[in-house]
Amino acid sequence: MRSTGSWYEVRTATGAMLQCRLKGKFKIKGLKVTNPIAVGDKVVFEIEDENRNTGIINDILPRENYIIRQSVHKTAHGHLLATNLDQAVLIATLNFPRTSLGFIDRFLVAAESFRIPTVLVFNKLDLLNEEQIAYQQELADLYESLNYKCIFTSAVDGIGVDEFYEVLKDKVSLLSGHSGVGKSTLVNAIAPNLDLRTSEVSTFANKGVHTTTFAEMFELSHGTFIIDSPGIKELGLADMEKDEICHYFPEMLEILDECRFNNCKHIDEPNCAVKEAVMDGRIAESRYFSYLSMMDGGDNRK
Numbered sequence: 001m002r003s004t005g006s007w008y009e010v011r012t013a014t015g016a017m018l019q020c021r022l023k024g025k026f027k028i029k030g031l032k033v034t035n036p037i038a039v040g041d042k043v044v045f046e047i048e049d050e051n052r053n054t055g056i057i058n059d060i061l062p063r064e065n066y067i068i069r070q071s072v073h074k075t076a077h078g079h080l081l082a083t084n085l086d087q088a089v090l091i092a093t094l095n096f097p098r099t100s101l102g103f104i105d106r107f108l109v110a111a112e113s114f115r116i117p118t119v120l121v122f123n124k125l126d127l128l129n130e131e132q133i134a135y136q137q138e139l140a141d142l143y144e145s146l147n148y149k150c151i152f153t154s155a156v157d158g159i160g161v162d163e164f165y166e167v168l169k170d171k172v173s174l175l176s177g178h179s180g181v182g183k184s185t186l187v188n189a190i191a192p193n194l195d196l197r198t199s200e201v202s203t204f205a206n207k208g209v210h211t212t213t214f215a216e217m218f219e220l221s222h223g224t225f226i227i228d229s230p231g232i233k234e235l236g237l238a239d240m241e242k243d244e245i246c247h248y249f250p251e252m253l254e255i256l257d258e259c260r261f262n263n264c265k266h267i268d269e270p271n272c273a274v275k276e277a278v279m280d281g282r283i284a285e286s287r288y289f290s291y292l293s294m295m296d297g298g299d300n301r302k
Helices: 101-112 130-145 161-168 183-190 242-248 273-280 285-295
Strands: 008-011 017-022 043-049 054-060 066-070 078-083 087-092 118-122 149-152 172-176 216-221 224-228
Touching: 008 043, 008 054, 017 043, 066 101, 078 172, 087 101, 101 118, 101 242, 101 285, 118 130, 118 161, 130 149, 149 161, 161 183, 172 183, 183 224, 242 285, 273 285
Parallel strands: 017 054, 087 118, 087 172, 118 149, 172 224
Antiparallel strands: 008 017, 043 054, 066 078, 216 224
16 A cells, blocks of 8 residues: 555555565566565565564565556666556646656556556646647547547646546556646545645746655545555656557557568658658657657656
């Protein structure tokens, strides 16, 4: 349910909470990560001290899926954001702070790699003028054409709050996004009893302040769980080969076999169906530029 470094909060089958630590050093085969265990993991444990309510984790059960990012401190390693998800929910804002399309696309690719459905929540509708609202609708039309559900919310005005809850109902959802996009404020709007910490966005840098320091799972209602994760500044792709990336763009995947070369990288090869689709407007330029950035190793992780 919660990871704070060396201790892990584990919820038992009866709903009781235990503070547990890992037995020895865990290494997940074929996966180099900075955190061997993540929120959402199902574990086998034994009671260590009944009086202190502590236990020892002996094993981690196989994962159905996970979302991983490149570690900020160890670039050869990944950092698990969450595991065993029904869906991921990315909260984005057009400004204050701005969520770039490159960041949105990286998140979608990371989720697609494990076939994790993703919902895009465009928050802070109350801060947008008419022109920005029209642009936001264009973005929603683009992503909905790719089968990503989009909703518009404003925790301040109560817009879309009920729809936000319906998106989460009866699922295990990872909530993610930059610091300052209003994750905690939105959650407080549907579950005020959680009273998650919120913080103002710095007007100087137009960036959020980290209020969540550790990932944590909360039960909103029976069968409805959210994982609140620390705000992500960058999202470097991890555990993914470059020639895989195009497979996680749905609009590219459906035309890959039309390229002249079966190992086409869709960058400068002749008779490339993907580039032709970009020229024809069948693939959005913004999505193609995001793809190029990821293929480049992406200094543009934001």
